[in-house]
Amino acid sequence: MQQFTALDFPDTLFQQNKQSRCSYPWETTLPGGGFFVSMDELGPKKTVPYLPDRLKKKGYVYEYAKLNNEVFQGRKVTGYLFRRMA
Secondary structure: OOOOOOOOOOHHHHHHHOOOOOOOOOOOOOOOOEEEEEHHHOOOOOOOOOOOHHHHOOOOOEEEEEEEEEEEOOEEEEEEEEEEOO
């Protein structure tokens, strides 16, 4: 085992390889960016994915639009389009 101080911790390596506890890229999406989740990716209940409380407390804000057979990237899709606001 190797231990690090705050000064010698390999922060860049850590950030590049950090594993999120989330199924969706809530943490890695920059403000103004977003991601799409198709209905096929959702569970049997087809509920809207929600931002975890721990990220809300950190100030993360997302809005979403429901797409229902909309043309997106050249094909018809149904799902949720998320955009990070803050």
